[in-house]
Amino acid sequence: MRLWKSWALARKDMKILRRRKSLVGGLLVIPVLLGIGLPAILEYVITKKGAQSSVVVDLLGAFAYFFVLLSVVLPLYISSYSIVGEKLERSIEPLLATPTSDEEILLGKYIGVFIPVLIAIWLGTAIFMIMADAFSSASLGYYYYPNQSFGIIVLIAVPLACLYAISFSVFVSAKVNSAQTAYQLGVLTAVPFFILYVLGELGIVSLVSDLNILIISAALLVMAVVMFFISRATFKREEILTSWK
Amino acid sequence: MPMIEVSGLTKKFGQITAVDSLTFSVDEGEVFGLLGPNGAGKTTTVRMLCCLISRTSGTAKLGDLDISHRSETMKIRKMIGIVHDNVGLYETLTAYENLEFYGQMYEAPRDLVKGNIKEYLEMLDLWDQRDRRVVSFSKGMKQKVAVARALIHDPQILFFDEPTANLDPEASKVIRDLILKLKGEGRTIFLNTHNLDEAQRTCDRIGILKTKLIAVDTTKNLENAFARKVTAIVLASLNDSILNAVESRNPKRVTVEGNTIRIELEDPDRDTPSVVSAISGAGGQIKSVKEEGVSLEGVSLEDVYLSIMRRGQN
Numbered sequence: 001m002r003l004w005k006s007w008a009l010a011r012k013d014m015k016i017l018r019r020r021k022s023l024v025g026g027l028l029v030i031p032v033l034l035g036i037g038l039p040a041i042l043e044y045v046i047t048k049k050g051a052q053s054s055v056v057v058d059l060l061g062a063f064a065y066f067f068v069l070l071s072v073v074l075p076l077y078i079s080s081y082s083i084v085g086e087k088l089e090r091s092i093e094p095l096l097a098t099p100t101s102d103e104e105i106l107l108g109k110y111i112g113v114f115i116p117v118l119i120a121i122w123l124g125t126a127i128f129m130i131m132a133d134a135f136s137s138a139s140l141g142y143y144y145y146p147n148q149s150f151g152i153i154v155l156i157a158v159p160l161a162c163l164y165a166i167s168f169s170v171f172v173s174a175k176v177n178s179a180q181t182a183y184q185l186g187v188l189t190a191v192p193f194f195i196l197y198v199l200g201e202l203g204i205v206s207l208v209s210d211l212n213i214l215i216i217s218a219a220l221l222v223m224a225v226v227m228f229f230i231s232r233a234t235f236k237r238e239e240i241l242t243s244w245k
Numbered sequence: 246m247p248m249i250e251v252s253g254l255t256k257k258f259g260q261i262t263a264v265d266s267l268t269f270s271v272d273e274g275e276v277f278g279l280l281g282p283n284g285a286g287k288t289t290t291v292r293m294l295c296c297l298i299s300r301t302s303g304t305a306k307l308g309d310l311d312i313s314h315r316s317e318t319m320k321i322r323k324m325i326g327i328v329h330d331n332v333g334l335y336e337t338l339t340a341y342e343n344l345e346f347y348g349q350m351y352e353a354p355r356d357l358v359k360g361n362i363k364e365y366l367e368m369l370d371l372w373d374q375r376d377r378r379v380v381s382f383s384k385g386m387k388q389k390v391a392v393a394r395a396l397i398h399d400p401q402i403l404f405f406d407e408p409t410a411n412l413d414p415e416a417s418k419v420i421r422d423l424i425l426k427l428k429g430e431g432r433t434i435f436l437n438t439h440n441l442d443e444a445q446r447t448c449d450r451i452g453i454l455k456t457k458l459i460a461v462d463t464t465k466n467l468e469n470a471f472a473r474k475v476t477a478i479v480l481a482s483l484n485d486s487i488l489n490a491v492e493s494r495n496p497k498r499v500t501v502e503g504n505t506i507r508i509e510l511e512d513p514d515r516d517t518p519s520v521v522s523a524i525s526g527a528g529g530q531i532k533s534v535k536e537e538g539v540s541l542e543g544v545s546l547e548d549v550y551l552s553i554m555r556r557g558q559n
């Protein structure tokens with residue numbers, strides 16, 4: 001596998017993404033809203049409800065998990081277009097005719113979604129940390145962010161959650177012919193994370209535990225790698241070309 | 246030396262046989278035309294030769310590479326250029342960006358890619374438009390970019406799948422001229438077309454396809470076989486009884502111009518003597534008898550099929 005070929009494909013995909021203003025807007029809006037909205041809730045709870053610092057800390061811990069959830073959902077938004085988009089533009093045939101291997105194409109597709117999504121989510125988390133600190137430091141007496149737990153989430157769990165979601169939706173979009181179907185099937189990948197969230201709320205699983213986050217991350221990594229190999233094994237050029245009329 | 250050698254190549258989609266045991270070969274430097282109507286199996290054949298879809302049976306070699314050897318697929322992809330039946334360009338990218346990207350995907354050296362982009366875009370009259378997004382291009386312009394894309398890595402073998410379908414005559418001519426230029430450079434060219442005239446103008450040899458290969462021959466021989474042949478007979482004078490005598494021989498068509506009768510016969514070699522004797526019998530004084538070839542222009546693919554089918558039955 002030649003990484004430079006995947007990179008060439010990813011750069012092409014990112015260039016196309018940058019030129020589609022509506023996609024870029026859609027990519028940025030949720031992380032930014034989350035980055036602003038979650039601290040706004042915090043501000044409300046502190047000033048209007050006079051929350052204790054222990055409540056503030058609990059809330060901050062719970063908010064962090066939202067960025068993991070976002071990392072599972074947001075990639076679908078672009079990667080649904082990834083291979084389906086090439087099918088729609090009919091550029092898939094010339095692409096498949098080039099001397100590029102299945103793995104190189106798949107990896108290129110992964111990278112082309114991974115980088116812009118990660119940038120968008122990190123932008124959201126940066127806004128979140130700054131605003132959360134600004135609102136909470138007075139009542140806590142210290143700056144809550146940055147800290148180790150959030151570092152683990154942002155630097156490990158978020159990228160791996162993205163990778164996991166991308167691996168699923170690239171697999172799906174190689175099989176279906178509409179971005180909408182790819183998106184809808186892709187949303188299923190988020191289900192386990194919502195279940196985890198509910199379990200966390202019920203106090204069955206702690207989502208503020210670093211160890212648990214690391215375990216979840218490891219599971220995500222394993223699933224992404226498994227999905228990559230399944231995608232590769234089921235990547236049938238002929239099927240991609242001829243099931244499309 | 247054959248550059249493309251196809252033997253027994255067959256493709257079935259489920260119950261449908263799209264391409265049925267094709268056997269033919271294309272020499273290096275030759276322009277080979279695969280001529281057939283919609284649904285004849287032209288695209289399917291090219292896709293098999295380009296390792297884009299699998300074969301049901303049979304095989305083919307490009308140079309010394311075998312399409313049935315998986316390990317040779319990448320080498321085959323590198324040595325061929327394809328103008329697909331759909332342009333399939335990235336519409337939000339510019340012409341230049343599209344070509345640059347494919348230069349990378351074909352692993353061509355940067356300098357070669359730059360040089361080829363300039364050379365072909367200039368040749369195709371698109372150099373000034375290179376930084377415009379393809380979305381704003383006309384159909385003809387897009388097709389020209391697709392042609393340049395096929396040439397970006399200097400492939401030895403080129404496949405053109407109906408490159409002038411639905412293009413205006415001017416763009417069609419530019420593309421045909423380029424095909425002839427590429428032939429002049431010694432490249433091997435495989436041209437799919439449903440246009441008899443186009444095949445006649447560009448191809449050295451033509452295979453006529455309708456799921457099966459009905460005929461393969463040089464363009465010259467096919468022309469001889471299918472061009473309408475007209476026998477021109479110049480007479481000292483002309484009258485109705487002479488014309489009636491000609492009509493009695495059941496010609497396909499008769500036109501009269503001054504003292505010249507032009508007669509289209511089923512088979513001039515066979516029928517001319519009897520027409521001549523009929524004219525003499527009616528008192529006509531023949532000054533000269535000449536055979537005039539009429540080009541394939543105006544002859545439809547259907548005529549060719551019908552005529553081949555008829556011969557097959559004889």
Ligand SMILES: Nc1ncnc2c1ncn2[C@@H]1O[C@H](COP(=O)(O)OP(=O)(O)O)[C@@H](O)[C@H]1O
Pocket residue numbers: 242243258261262263281282283284285286287288289290
């Ligand atoms: N993916 C496919 N599935 C089923 N039938 C197909 C498929 N692709 C082509 N065919 C059939 O194979 C035949 C040949 O098609 P094609 O090669 O596209 O012809 P042409 O390029 O000469 O117009 C047609 O009858 C077409 O319907």
Ligand SMILES: [Mg+2]
Pocket residue numbers: 287288289330406407
């Ligand atoms: Mg076709």
